[in-house]
Amino acid sequence: MSHLVEIRDLKVAFDSVQVLHGIDLNVGRGEAIGLVGESGCGKSVTWLAALGLLPGKAAVSGSVRIEGRELRGVHRSALESVRGGRIAMIFQDPSSALNPVLRVGRQITEAVSLHRGLRGETARAEALRLMDMVGIPDARRRFDLYPHEFSGGQCQRLMIAIALAGEPDLLIADEPTTALDATIQAQMLDLLIQLRTETGMATVFISHDLGAVSQVCERVCVMYAGRIVEQASIAQLFANPRHPYTRGLFDAIPRLDGPRDRLIPIPGTVPDPRYLAAGCAFAPRCPNAAAYCDFQRPALDTLADGRHLACFNPVPPANSLPVRRKILEGV
Amino acid sequence: MIRFVSIRLLRALVTILAVVTFAFVVLRISGDPAQVMLGPDVPQDAVDAFREAWGLDQPLWIQYLAYIHSIFTGDLGISMRDKESALQLVLERIPATLQLTIPALLLKLIIGIPAGVYAALHRQSGIDRGVIMLSILGFTIPSFVMGLLLVLIFSVTLGLLPSGGQGTWMHSLLPTITMSIGGIGLLARFSRSAMIEVMGQPYIRTASAKGLRWSDVVWQHALPNAAVPIVTIVGFMVGALLAGAVVVESIFSWPGIGRLLVVSVANRDLAVVQCILLLIAATMVVSNLIVDLLYGWLDPRLRGQAAH
Numbered sequence: 001m002s003h004l005v006e007i008r009d010l011k012v013a014f015d016s017v018q019v020l021h022g023i024d025l026n027v028g029r030g031e032a033i034g035l036v037g038e039s040g041c042g043k044s045v046t047w048l049a050a051l052g053l054l055p056g057k058a059a060v061s062g063s064v065r066i067e068g069r070e071l072r073g074v075h076r077s078a079l080e081s082v083r084g085g086r087i088a089m090i091f092q093d094p095s096s097a098l099n100p101v102l103r104v105g106r107q108i109t110e111a112v113s114l115h116r117g118l119r120g121e122t123a124r125a126e127a128l129r130l131m132d133m134v135g136i137p138d139a140r141r142r143f144d145l146y147p148h149e150f151s152g153g154q155c156q157r158l159m160i161a162i163a164l165a166g167e168p169d170l171l172i173a174d175e176p177t178t179a180l181d182a183t184i185q186a187q188m189l190d191l192l193i194q195l196r197t198e199t200g201m202a203t204v205f206i207s208h209d210l211g212a213v214s215q216v217c218e219r220v221c222v223m224y225a226g227r228i229v230e231q232a233s234i235a236q237l238f239a240n241p242r243h244p245y246t247r248g249l250f251d252a253i254p255r256l257d258g259p260r261d262r263l264i265p266i267p268g269t270v271p272d273p274r275y276l277a278a279g280c281a282f283a284p285r286c287p288n289a290a291a292y293c294d295f296q297r298p299a300l301d302t303l304a305d306g307r308h309l310a311c312f313n314p315v316p317p318a319n320s321l322p323v324r325r326k327i328l329e330g331v
Numbered sequence: 332m333i334r335f336v337s338i339r340l341l342r343a344l345v346t347i348l349a350v351v352t353f354a355f356v357v358l359r360i361s362g363d364p365a366q367v368m369l370g371p372d373v374p375q376d377a378v379d380a381f382r383e384a385w386g387l388d389q390p391l392w393i394q395y396l397a398y399i400h401s402i403f404t405g406d407l408g409i410s411m412r413d414k415e416s417a418l419q420l421v422l423e424r425i426p427a428t429l430q431l432t433i434p435a436l437l438l439k440l441i442i443g444i445p446a447g448v449y450a451a452l453h454r455q456s457g458i459d460r461g462v463i464m465l466s467i468l469g470f471t472i473p474s475f476v477m478g479l480l481l482v483l484i485f486s487v488t489l490g491l492l493p494s495g496g497q498g499t500w501m502h503s504l505l506p507t508i509t510m511s512i513g514g515i516g517l518l519a520r521f522s523r524s525a526m527i528e529v530m531g532q533p534y535i536r537t538a539s540a541k542g543l544r545w546s547d548v549v550w551q552h553a554l555p556n557a558a559v560p561i562v563t564i565v566g567f568m569v570g571a572l573l574a575g576a577v578v579v580e581s582i583f584s585w586p587g588i589g590r591l592l593v594v595s596v597a598n599r600d601l602a603v604v605q606c607i608l609l610l611i612a613a614t615m616v617v618s619n620l621i622v623d624l625l626y627g628w629l630d631p632r633l634r635g636q637a638a639h
Contacts, residue, residue, distance in 0.1 A: 053539055056454075076545060084542030091533055091540075099534040101555045101630055110551075111541050146631040162541060 002068065004029045004169055004202055005050075005087070010062035012042070012049045012226075019273045020045055021226045022062065024300070027170060032196060032203040034213030034234075036249065037223035038270050043206045044092075046223075047172045051087060052079045066169075085115045088163035092175040094155035098147035104158050105143035108165060115166035130161040135191060153184035160191065170202045171195075177212060189215050210249055214238060222246045225271055225281035228300060232307035242307070242314040244286045280311070288313035339623060343616040350612035351402070354605050355395055364599035368411055385411060398605075407609070408602025412595075417602035421588060421610060427497060428587030431579065432572045435507045439514035439568060444561060446515070447522025451530060452549065462519055469516025478509040478582040495584040506583040510576060514568055521564050525557040532556070558629050566622030570615035 003026040012020035020042045027033055035043040048054045050064040050071065064071040066086055071079060083089075091097040099107060108127040112118050118126055124143070131139035134157040136150075147155055156176055163171055173192060177185040189212055196203050196216075205216045213220055213234075220237050222230040222245065230243040241247045248266035268285040277283065283293035293312055300310040365381045382388045386397065401408065407418040450462035472480075485505060486494035493502050529535065530553055538552040539545075568575075577589035584590070588607055595603040627634045 048536075051540065053536055080542050080544055082542070083540055089540040091537065093533060096533045097537045099538065099552050099556070100632055102552070110543070114542055148632050159537070162537070166542065 003027060004031075004067065006063075006065045006068075007046070007050060008063040008065075010046060010049060010064065011060070012045050012054065013059040014057060016059070017274050018276075019226050020049065023226075023228060025221060025228070027202050027204060029169070030196075030200050030202050031219065032205065032217040034217035034220040035204060035206045035223060036208060036210055036213055036220055038208060040270050040273075041223045042226040043223055044174050047089065047174065047204065047206070051083055051089065051172075052076075053083075053089075084111055084163070084166040084168065086166075086168055087170045087172060088166055088168035089172040089174060090156070090159045090163050090176050093179045094159050094176075095147065095152050095179075097159055098155055100147055102146075103144050104147055104150065107147075108158065108161050111162045111165035127161070127165070130164055131158070133164065133195075134158070134161045135187075136161070153180050153188065156180060156184075156188060157191070160195070164195065164199070167199070168201055170204065172204045172206070174206045175208070176205075177207070177209070185212070192216055210253060222249070225276065226273065227281065227310065228308070229282065229310045230308065231300075232305075236305060236307050240315075240317050242303075242309050242317075243282075243311050244288045244313075244315055245282050247315045248285075286313075288315070336620075336624075339620050343620060346616050347609065347612045348399075351399075351605065351609055352395070354608040355398060356391075358596075358599065358601055358604060359391060359394070362599050364411055364601060367597075367599045402609070407606045410595075410600055410603050412598055412600050412603075417600075417606040420603055421591065421606050424586065424588045424591050425573070427585060428573060428576050428580070428589060431503055431506050431510060431585060431587065432576055434503070435510040435514070435575075436568055436572065438507065438511035439518050440565065442511075443515040443518025444522045447519040447524075448526050448549075448554070448557075450519070451523045451526030454527065459523075462523065466516035466519040466523075470513045470520070471516075472512070474509055474513060474578050475582060477512055478505070478579055481505050481509055482582075495582075497586055502583075503585075506576075506579050506585055509582070510579045518561070518564055518568075522557065522561050525560040526553065529553045529556045555629065559626060559633075562622055562625050562629065566618050566625075569621075570618035573614050574611040 005025075005027040007023055007025040010020060010023040010025075011018065023042070023046050025033075025046070035046070037043055045054070049058065049060045052060075052071070054060065060072065062072065066082060071082060098104065105124070105127055108130055109123045112123045112126045112130070116123075116126065128139050128143060131143070136142060136154060136157055142150075147158070150158065160176075171192075176192070177188045180188060192203065192205070193216055195201075203216065205213055207213050210220075217234060219233050220231070221228045222237075222243060224245050230237070230241070230246050232242075237246065241250055245266070248264070251264035252266065254263055266285055271277075271281055271284065277294055279292070279294040279296050280286070280289070280298055283289040286293065288311075290313060296312070298310045298312050300308050302308055364385070365378045365387065369377060369381060379388070386394060389397075398408075407416070409415065410417050410420055413420060446462050446466075450456075450459040453459050482494045482505065485492045492505050493499075494505070496502055534556075535548060535553055538548045543552070573588055576585070576587055577592055579585070580587045580589035581593055588610075592604065592607045594600075595607070
């Protein structure tokens with residue numbers, strides 16, 4: 001089966017500091033993939049680079065194909081026809097992601113006209129339908145309001161409406177719930193799940209919240225310091241996180257009920273991309289690290305169960321049962 | 332909205348009153364018109380007669396009240412030198428000043444804003460560096476230096492353009508250019524920084540991610556947001572349409588308000604100076620008011636604040 005989007009050896013450097021070290025990722029039609037990792041690990045940069053949305057000073061190399069058609073290095077107009085139409089993207093802070101001086105109706109209509117060729121009243125009607133679809137109450141009256149007259153959650157719904165306007169094959173949701181409070185987060189996840197069911201579009205869900213990812217996605221890529229370190233289905237990963245970093249992420253999830261255990265934080269911080277060691281980037285924080293981990297970098301290998309893992313000393317499968325129980329109780 | 336405008340109008344009146352009062356006091360404590368007008372060797376009784384004729388023998392506060400009263404009745408006084416209505420004298424000079432300041436303002440807008448926006452969109456390029464350098468040069472060189480430099484080059488050395496006076500369009504060329512260079516630099520610099528700030532905002536990334544053409548992203552999403560700081564500067568320039576030409580008119584012997592002001596201050600021609608300052612304050616205040624109204628139109632977030 002050919003994939004909808006294929007990313008090969010995608011690398012990004014800012015001012016000759018490498019922040020993305022060769023990402024390989026496939027997105028199938030209608031599939032939902034989660035990208036998980038701490039801030040600064042390259043989750044968003046991967047997709048901003050794929051869509052050519054990084055600032056000019058970023059040096060990007062590698063290949064990004066949509067249905068076999070290369071996007072890297074093509075003319076700006078070719079990229080513009082993919083953005084919004086084939087691949088749409090929504091962002092972390094919805095309130096600042098909408099243009100403050102334009103009416104929201106116009107911002108949606110603009111995308112409708114651009115991708116569907118609708119004009120005038122038809123475009124307006126379609127924009128209103130999209131506003132209804134994403135759950136903006138009283139859309140007709142609020143069509144001509146400005147973004148600052150909507151709450152954060154509603155702004156994110158409007159962003160989703162704009163993203164849906166082009167009927168994209170893939171929606172990149174870049175931490176869409178991070179800036180929202182907990183109840184709105186849950187509503188937003190429900191909306192994303194519902195829209196995916198209705199439209200059949202593929203979804204890439206970028207988040208540092210494993211719980212949210214498990215609700216939306218079928219497959220997860222765990223990223224660390226600009227590389228994918230583990231990739232598996234939700235079931236595999238939750239049953240048995242093998243990379244010590246993935247395990248660390250699970251250990252840091254608080255529980256809603258049960259005994260009040262102290263959370264186990266991952267010691268240290270994300271390494272500065274300017275001073276990455278030659279070996280595994282996680283080695284300085286890793287409980288399983290051996291001496292050679294500092295000098296040799298493990299490749300992302302495919303295991304017998306189909307998962308991809310980049311670790312010399314992974315967490316043994318036997319250790320995973322308490323984790324699974326903890327997650328099932330906690331999430 | 333009506334409340335907003337009426338509050339602003341009231342403030343504008345207070346500002347104008349403050350300017351008028353300041354001019355009144357400073358002019359009267361800094362020199363004696365009788366001495367200046369009549370010369371140093373005039374007998375005392377002639378000086379006294381002059382003072383009495385112009386009401387200068389009255390206590391200052393009575394003069395002030397009489398002056399304020401006459402302003403409100405539309406009487407801006409008589410020139411001591413020309414014995415004509417001060418307002419008439421000033422109004423006669425306005426077209427000459429506008430003949431320089433309006434083309435200069437247009438040059439500032441037409442060159443300054445596009446240069447700044449282009450530089451912002453091509454940051455770190457050679458053109459960007461050129462724009463930064465020229466704009467700093469433009470607004471750091473004082474207009475009296477720039478004016479003399481241009482005269483030296485184009486009139487004295489090359490003999491292409493007249494060095495002063497009013498006549499053909501060629502006469503207005505050098506003063507207009509002199510007057511516009513600083514403003515072009517200032518506007519280019521402000522437009523550039525406003526545009527760089529806006530281009531880094533998340534909503535610009537959203538507009539690009541939507542699939543909009545680059546030119547639409549710039550024209551429809553970025554420029555309207557960059558307009559507020561640019562409009563502020565342009566507002567000051569419009570406000571200075573009458574006042575901005577003092578130095579340049581003097582260098583190029585241009586018979587406008589600026590030169591009339593310099594001559595009248597030197598002669599202590601009280602009514603004329605006060606009339607000019609009143610007009611300048613009024614244009615400044617009116618253009619500020621327009622800018623305030625424009626803010627609300629440009630940025631809907633400021634509308635709520637404007638109403639309070």
